[in-house]
Amino acid sequence: MQTPQFEFMRDFLLQQSGLVVEESKMYLLRTRLQPLLKEHSIATLNELADRLKKDRNSRLARQVVDAMTTNETLFFRDQYPFDALRDVMLPQCASSPVRIWSAASSTGQEAYSIAMIAAEALGGKGKRVEIAGTDISDQALTKAAGGTYTQMEVQRGMPARLLIKYFEQDGSNWRLKPEIRNMVRFGPANLVSPTLSSEMRGKGPFDIVFCRNVLIYFNVGARLQVIDNLAACMKDSGYLVTGAAEIPKGNKSRWEAVHFGNRNLWRLVAR
The missing domain is CATH 3.40.50.150 (Vaccinia Virus protein VP39)
Known part of the structure; x- marks a missing residue:
């Protein structure tokens, strides 16, 4: 992922959800967003970032936040x-x-x-x-x-x-x-x-x-x-x-x- 697009995605997620994604965690972007790329026929994360720049309030933008912030949970965790x-x-x-x-x-x-x-x-x-x-x-x-x-x-x-x-x-x-x-x-x-x-x-x-x-x-x-x-x-x-x-x-x-x-x-x- 190119640096300008990564910096946009990092700032977008921070502003929208408070989530911090450091460059060393770029693999999270790849693994969590890959299903969205397929769903929307987007070739790369760079292209995804460019689309989000055009409309930060789109359904796609909400789906990106969903994918990045949904974390594992279970009943009675830690008891x-x-x-x-x-x-x-x-x-x-x-x-x-x-x-x-x-x-x-x-x-x-x-x-x-x-x-x-x-x-x-x-x-x-x-x-x-x-x-x-x-x-x-x-x-x-x-x-x-x-x-x-x-x-x-x-x-x-x-x-x-x-x-x-x-x-x-x-x-x-x-x-x-x-x-x-x-x-x-x-x-x-x-x-x-x-x-x-x-x-x-x-x-x-x-x-x-x-x-x-x-x-x-x-x-x-x-x-x-x-x-x-x-x-x-x-x-x-x-x-x-x-x-x-x-x-x-x-x-x-x-x-x-x-x-x-x-x-x-x-x-x-x-x-």
Whole structure:
């Protein structure tokens, strides 16, 4: 890929999604965008960049962002955040409904894992839970809203007891029952957008936010912005769950660590 076209693609992805693609990661462009090249009969990445320059708001542009930002996910990933949700965070939420945000929900496994934990922990206790799942990828959101997963997808991380309790078999796939699907509302959101807090106002403020394994893909400036954006959407003393290697630090917001075993959760101190 020629340097001017690579620099355009790098800047385009940074502006549209906050994603940082360094020259050493050019292979990601090749592997993730190859299916789009075939679909649109585009010969090379250079030609793709030239087409995006002409219209940054086209369907093709949205597909490029989708392809580059859709990341692997699975049910109950790493397990400890969901144990902490059950044992620490939910018991400390006095309000009803409890509002929880899966801020980079991808194809929905995290948001639905949260819903199942909440159903198990709070069922019959008179406390409602509302979960928002957001992502920048339209394709991922469409799959998430459908609540249907392959046999392989449910085998990765899903306890057999919860599969039997909360899913119905749909041919060779598995579909979540309405009681879980209806706990979650999916919609688009760009975490680096300066208008994020106003866009999320009707869904929050949130008691708990999951934003896991996302910050690692942003540069330092975007990370600071995202953390402040999340804080602006949360209640005072709300909980933030990040990836194991991600430490929240904003330009304005301040956080304190809450230890759970050998891992940390984060509580909002000031915004």
